[in-house]
Amino acid sequence: MPSRRVTTVWAMVWLLAAGWLAFAHVARAMDGRDRNVAQFYHTAWTVREGAPGQVTALAQTSDGYLWLGTQTGLYRFDGVRFERYRPREGGDFPASSVASLYAPPSGGLWVGFRYGVASFIDGDRAMHYAAAAGLPPGTVYAIGGTPDGRIWGATFNGLVQFEHGSWRLVQQPMGLPGTRARNLSVDREGRLWVATEDALAWLPPQGKRFEVVTRSVGRVNRIAEAPDGSIWVAEADGGVRPAWTGKGDPGAAGPVLRLSSAGLLFDRDGALWMPTLGDGIRRVPRVDRFAGREIGAEGHEAERFLERDGLSSDYVSAVIQDREGNIWVGGSRGLDRFRVSRLLPALTLPGATDFAMVAARGHGVWVGTKNRPLTRLEATGETLASLRQPITAASRDGGGTWLGGPNGLWRLHDGVPEPFATLPYADYSGVQAVVGDGTGGVWVSINRPGLFHFTEGGWEHDPLPAFPNDPSPLVLARDRRGRLWMGFARNAILIRQGDVDTRLDAAQGLAVGNVTALLEDGERMWVGGELGLGVVKGARVQMIGTLGEPLRGVSGLVRDRRGDVWANAAQGIAHLRAKDVARALEDASYRPPVEWFDSLDGLPGTPAQFRPLPTAVLADDGRLWFATTSGIVSLDPADVPRNPLPPHVAIRTVSTDMGTWPAAPTMHLPAGTERLRIAFTSTSLTMPERVRFRYRMEGLDTRWRDAGEDREATYTDPPPGRYVFHVTATNEDGVANDVGASITVVVARAFYQMPWFFLVCLALVAVLIWVAFLLRLRRIALQMRARLQERHAERERIARELHDTLLQSIQGLSMRFQAIANKVPPGDPLRDAMERALDRADDALVEARDRVRDLRTHVGESARLDTALRALAAAFVAEHAVPVVVNVDIDVRDLDALVRDELFGIAREAVHNAMAHADATRIDIDLRMDRCELVLAVRDDGRGIDDASLRDGRDGHWGLRGMRERAAAMGGHVTIAARSAGGTEVMARLPVERAFPGRHTHIGRWWRRIVDAFRQR
Incomplete structure (x- = not known):
């Protein structure tokens, strides 16, 4: 609130x-009081341009x-x-x-x-x-x-x-x-002025009671304060008048304007602006000149600007002046702006399109055209001369001011044109260049080959033998040394000093194209043409390249009193500062910056490229004059209007593909923003077309971006994060607002860009790796089982072959030898030898049968390992009377069958070795879990085993190697070592997942359940 x-x-x-x-x-x-209202730069916005009505x-x-x-x-x-x-x-x-x-x-x-x-x-x-x-x-x-x-x-x-x-x-x-x-208004002293239907009164600052000024007031539409402090009122019926001065008769403060005004405004220069309801905008530049007078609606004292002059509407109801000095007018059809342009247009030269200019004595310029009288133009008005002849060329030197046209040559004497000579050809249409020769004569270029010289003896024609294509000079100039300079088409200059001609062209560095402007500058001569700007120094030409857009179509050159160079070019009026010019003359690689004056500054049209030339003139008072095909303008180079106010910058909207939102200090954008557009603006109202922007997004941009005149920044696929967008602006005169405006932009993260999503992905990858690891283990286990099954099958085949062939054959031989032995009488030494041999054969057969039994024997499909181990212990105890103690601490019901057989084989071999070779008095068999391994340990208290047997085994015995091979087949290993307390320990270790497939982890159990479920389907 x-x-x-x-x-x-x-x-x-x-x-x-x-x-x-x-x-x-x-x-x-x-100071607008020096201008007519028509000389302001006027712009209108109607409904067609988006303005409201x-x-x-x-x-x-x-x-x-x-x-x-x-x-x-x-x-x-x-x-x-x-x-x-x-x-x-x-x-x-x-x-x-x-x-x-x-x-x-x-x-x-x-x-x-x-x-x-x-x-x-x-x-x-x-x-x-x-x-x-x-x-x-x-x-x-x-x-x-x-x-x-x-x-x-x-x-x-x-x-x-x-x-x-x-x-x-x-x-x-x-x-x-x-x-x-x-109505009411507040003056500069802080007084509150109020108009009622009965009186005009004011309230002093912090006052409690009003003081009545007058009771003779009509219907007051507006109250305004003049620069001298007087109070004016606009009455619906009585017009516009001063109502109070504080020190005398209000009538002495200004005139009474009998106008039906809807408003009232005194601008900073003191000019009075009055909108009317049907008569456009009215303006009185200096009210003090008409004090005490009465001015009617048709009086010329109040300038008028109407719809036919470009006003959006003759029905105008509001007027203000902004902080930059522009006058704004609102009416029934739109909005109008009046601003003081940098270039002051000539007051009136209607119907003229070609202007031959030359500086007048003292101030102003003489202007001649083909269809208008010779006119002297000044910043405040114009004066017509008596000469009504068409003029196409003009120049001034020590011999006077020269004018040339189709009907001859004239010389001004005290501002009065006097005939000088007729042209050498009666059928010619005009003069394209003229310059005095310093001795009372004149050099003239017409549209015929060569150069013409008029002296007391008449006309002399110089065919210019240095140019075989018979050209005529486009421009002529005579320097202080008396040399005649001639500029030609197709990039050529001829310098004549007495009887000596010097030609400059591309070989000497000239590259301006058609030479259309010459300007003497001390010992140098500036040259302008269709392709740029150059300087003749001695016998060479140095081209002057400019920063940014190159100069084109230079048809006029002047240098002001400060040393700045001004060129009338195709793009507008170019201004090069003296310090930049000096640097460019010393350093040929330097490109001086250019300040441009174009249509936004009040320049009408473009300069003529061939005639009349030149199109730029320096007047004696220092004012510069420029001619175009649409008019003449001037400016004082020492007093160019400038805008010292930095532009205010504002950020308007933020847009994405999902919508547009008004800018706020912090903008939260949705995830997945593909195209971000930030619209900004500046409220510099004098020349918004020349406001330049630059912007930067902290976090995305590493440097400032030059947006030029664009008022939008675009970013494609901005990543999630928090950014700060800055924008600054510079007005038409280079005054910058370096603070500018800024907002914070927060782009949200998509779910797949959240940290938890990465953690979930990592976890999922870990699970997949673990599952792949389990599948690999399962595959390895299946492969091992298949190898074990192949091994057992191979052992059974070998046992079967041994039984069906070797054992049967040996037994048959034994029976035949026994029959033979039976035929030998008892007591015969031969029979005793044969009996002993048959006994050894029976022993070998028993041993062979034991080996075949070992190949074919396994625990069985239904027997558990702990049961088999206890049965094995009972068998050895019954045969050898050595205690064998079995200790099983785990559940072996789902032990893999192949692993069960191999562990049983290892235990049997270890117990047999202890019985046969160690003379043990006690044997212990332990089956337990040790972390992630299944451990089978067989210990005895015998005499131990030597290192050589541990390393290489005994000759002809394969038990130790067999145990190691059995362990390796299961994916485990066997260690055989002597015990410190005496005896030997055989220990077999294998991963628990090999012994109990699918039982070692919860994941394995779940995976096994899933596999089993699919198998059941």
């Missing part, structure tokens, strides 16, 4: 006013926006784009027809509507006040603020004051006559 303004706010007003005064001092040439009020807020109150709503304008304002907070406006606007210096905007509604706008928020807030019904004609912080409103039902969030009527309590307040 707007609060009571304090005195410090008005201090800002005086500072701003001081800035305006400084601006006016810096830009003295912008029916403009009723104008205001400029502290952020530089121009606000337009209309009968259909509120709009704001940044110099480029019109935008209908709708608040985002506080609700929409309760009314649409705007009657008044007031922009407090502290910021924000008051809007007065018809039918008793007022609103205060602060950024995107609006607060509305109507009858519930104490505001009386009826139109709010005006709103204003005084330095003491009070806000006042002039309404149909009286004067109101805003305080503590509500309005109250104060007209009668404060001694203000009447029942209505038609």
